[in-house]
Amino acid sequence: MPALSKHFLNTPASLVLDSLEGLCSVNPQLALDTQNKIVYIKSHDRSKVALMCGGGSGHEPAHAAFVGEGILTSAVCGSVFASPNASQVRHGIDLIDNDKGTVIIVKNYTGDVLNFGLAKEQYAALHPEKADRVKFVIVGDDVSVGKTQGKIVGRRGLAGTVLVYKIAGALAHRGGSLDEVYDVVQWVAGNVATIGVSLEHTHVPGTAAPKSGLGESEIEIGMGIHNESGHRRVSPAPPLSELIPQLLDLLTSTSDPERSFVPFTGKDGVVLLINNLGGISELELGGVVAETRRALDARGFKASRILSGTFMTSLNMPGFSITLLRLPTQKDTSAPSASLLLSLLDDTPKTPAWKWSSNATPLPKSEQIVPAQKQADAALRTIGLKSADPKAFIENIKHAANGLIAAEPEITRMDSIAGDGDCGLTLKAGAEGVLKKIEEGSIDGNDVVRSVIKIAQIAEEAMGGTSGALYSIFFSGLAQGLQAQSQESGATITPQVWGEALSSALTKLYTYTRARPPSRTLVDPLDAFISAFFKDSTNFSKATKAAADAAEATKNIEAKAGRSAYVEGNRLKEEQIPDPGAWGVKTILESFSA
Structure with a gap:
């Protein structure tokens, strides 16, 4: 060090x-x-x-x-x-x-x-x-x-x-x-x-740089x-x-x-x-x-x-x-x-x-520190919509969360150049929060709307900042879209319903951000995925490929929004640094479908 x-x-x-x-x-x-x-x-x-x-x-x-x-x-x-x-x-x-x-x-x-x-x-x-x-x-x-x-x-x-x-x-x-x-x-x-x-x-x-010091994990x-x-x-x-x-x-x-x-x-x-x-x-x-x-x-x-x-x-x-x-x-x-x-x-x-x-x-x-209190879940008035395969639904979410955690060092490296260095840690915090709720049983494939709302809450509380707000708005919109598309309690969510709900969630998100593709932000792969999936809700892999291509393309896009807008554009292009937020969306989707 x-x-x-x-x-x-x-x-x-x-x-x-x-x-x-x-x-x-x-x-x-x-x-x-x-x-x-x-x-x-x-x-x-x-x-x-x-x-x-x-x-x-x-x-x-x-x-x-x-x-x-x-x-x-x-x-x-x-x-x-x-x-x-x-x-x-x-x-x-x-x-x-x-x-x-x-x-x-x-x-x-x-x-x-x-x-x-x-x-x-x-x-x-x-x-x-x-x-x-x-x-x-x-x-x-x-x-x-x-x-x-x-x-x-x-x-x-x-x-x-x-x-x-x-x-x-x-x-x-x-x-x-x-x-x-x-x-x-x-x-x-x-x-x-x-x-x-x-x-x-x-x-x-005025002296020569030291050639030796403490190790990366060492203190004196x-x-x-x-x-x-x-x-x-x-x-x-x-x-x-x-x-x-x-x-x-x-x-x-x-x-x-x-x-x-x-x-x-x-x-x-x-x-x-x-x-x-x-x-x-x-x-x-x-x-x-x-x-x-x-x-x-x-x-x-x-x-x-x-x-x-x-x-x-x-x-x-x-x-x-x-x-x-x-x-x-x-x-x-x-x-x-x-x-x-x-x-x-x-x-x-x-x-x-x-x-x-x-x-x-x-x-x-005791006179200054208010201890954290466990908050009871709000009484969510949701329709108990089921995933077509509840077990696979949960496993896919776990894969996506673990994929984000594994990708944290690389996303952090990207964001240390393109942003403020916290994107990887923010996404990791959200992923860990999701895994904890799965372990507690709060996220369940038998009540998808409630689970999506939980993910929105985790994004708000565990992630925070701009990314947390964007993810929370999107998942809140997704929960609304799912309920609007299917009013029958206990119904199974079809791919078509997912497509409609995802499209409405993106529309909700666009109400609060002016970023539009190509913008070198997370909306680039998110928009690409939802557009492709909306057209063909039977082909998740094709939609994921579209998202991955959009994330890769951010390497050559001048930033119009987000933290990267403050970084000299040619440097990002020369070093082929993709947008960290876009890379996070790509990681989620590829891990989800793995």
């Missing part, structure tokens, strides 16, 4: 400065020292403690986008995944000089610790009167690296660092003293834990944000319901001598942070939040706040991380109170990087 190695940029060398300039355009509070790659509040309040952070770029929005009133005062940026040098950092300390002192917060990576630490010591040597007004904090929250493996180096710094920024920045903004800010920072840094997981490594702009738990190897690889990738408990085991274990970093009890109040490492969709991230909440609830943890979004990335890495901040209890006599920490998290900063949060404890699921 290769990493994405294409990027939008002017040059790799200009990328960091271009990005910082863009950030300053977004946030008028900021100024940019281009020589030293420092973003800072240009009119910072000298009566308040200043907070500095920094490190290699490539983790956006961290670090620079957290600079702003209420969080950070400045960020010193290096090249992608490379620490800034001590000279840059020392200049950054000068830029935010103030009357109260400065706290420097860095992630636990060797380059950051050495260069920021060196800058602090150089600054103290140059300004001995201010030596005690610059504090240094290292955040190491990664639990994937065990104590033996980490040895004296310690844990890597990950997204938990962002919670340290936020809490420290809010306290400084309220007017906290240097010692107060430093003490809170130290406590939070010592009680936060993070674990990440990814589908693939990431690619650094504990991968670092600079492409460092993780704790272990897992294949096949488990569902979230299995993966999340494994991650929480690593985060909260107090029995594992290698990873018992935070003294969780199992009944703790916690702040949960779900962080996008850069390359997963909001849709997937929401699923991660839901599953993590379920798993925490099952273990007895109380999530007092839940934060979700993109906080600290590894460029476009397709993965996420989970961070837990243990909130103090009354037994933590030297700790800040939980109410203070939560209120500091809740303060609203003026910076684009901090994501919206509810500033409230999540409600019990």
Whole structure:
């Protein structure tokens, strides 16, 4: 599974400065020292403690986008995944000089610790009167690296660092003293834990494309944000319901001598942070939040706040991380109170990087989640029309459904070029829904009209979207046509009745779509089949052949409707890509008659 190695940029060398300039355009509070790659509040309040952070770029929005009133005062940026040098950092300390002192917060990576630490010591040597007004904090929250493996180096710094920024920045903004800010920072840094997981490594702009990576079905738990190897690889990738408990085991274990970093009890109040490492969709991230909440609830943890979004990335890495901040209890006599920490998290900063949060404890699921209820079938007033061969009728439907399921990868491939990539999955979902109803006995050759209505409902509910609506309208029209053609209860449906009903269903469909053959849509083979079958209802094979020919012909037709209308027509012709929806109709009919 290769990493994405294409990027939008002017040059790799200009990328960091271009990005910082863009950030300053977004946030008028900021100024940019281009020589030293420092973003800072240009009119910072000298009566308040200043907070500095920094490190290699490539983790956006961290670090620079957290600079702003209420969080950070400045960020010193290096090249992608490379620490800034001590000279840059020392200049950054000068830029935010103030009357109260400065706290420097860095992630636990060797380059950051050495260069920021060196800058602090150089600054103290140059300004001995201010030596005690610059504090240094290292955040190491990664639990994937065990104590033996980490040895004296310690844990890597990950997204938990962002919670340290936020809490420290809010306290400084309220007017906290240097010692107060430093003490809170130290406590939070010592009680936060993070674990990440990814589908693939990431690619650094300007470097050669990686030649190896994770397998198609493989994930890596504990991968670092600079492409460092993780704790272990897992294949096949488990569902979230299995993966999340494994991650929480690593985060909260107090029995594992290698990873018992935070003294969780199992009944703790916690702040949960779900962080996008850069390359997963909001849709997937929401699923991660839901599953993590379920798993925490099952273990007895109380999530007092839940934060979700993109906080600290590894460029476009397709993965996420989970961070837990243990909130103090009354037994933590030297700790800040939980109410203070939560209120500091809740303060609203003026910076684009901090994501919206509810500033409230999540409600019990029972107050928000309405469980799915099994809906009773509506009382369908249908005429009990029978198929000429009820058993063969059901078997043919099964063949059509299984044919669609088997064709899903090829139809998906076609639609990834000609459309939005979901046609194969949509048809597969409908086919699986039909097979389930057959298994339940809801689709039956002894009551064809009712069965057709069921298929229309499945198309609407299981497929959804444009295809689902088209199929549902067509099958609803087919049910109406069958009843109109034969009013005698218990009658057997003849081929002629099928032909008339199919023709009326197509007419119904044309009421709601302007697509007409040749249009490079599913109506091309559908119209061809129905026209041929209407003329000769005894020759299903001939009608199926007409549909197949019409589907094949879409390879050379310029799209007039549907998603393909937005794709450059010559490309589809050159690559001989048929319309995916038309191919689905062809598959249904050929499988039905197989």
